[in-house]
Amino acid sequence: MKTFTAYRRLDISETHTEFQRNDPSDPQYEGVVFTDGTCAIRWLTPIHSTSVWQSFDDMFTIHGHPEYGTEIVWDEP
DSSP states (O other): OEEEEEEEOSOOTTTSOTTTOOOTTSOSEEEEEOTTSOEEEEEOSSSOOEEEESOHHHHHHHHOOGGGTEEEEEOOO
16 A cells, blocks of 8 residues: 655646645645555545545546646655
């Protein structure tokens, strides 16, 4: 099992309200990739939600957003 934290380093205030984003220095969501490849993420923004994906790649295809400066920081095992 691997865990990670995601940041969005660029200013996304033009496309997201204060309920949909955190400061660029704060995590946006954290996640886990289970041993079978399933990925779950938990949003840390003011409006929380949790979602489960078939894989990390599927999740990142939707939430990776290079235009937002998404950065994934993997935790040490």
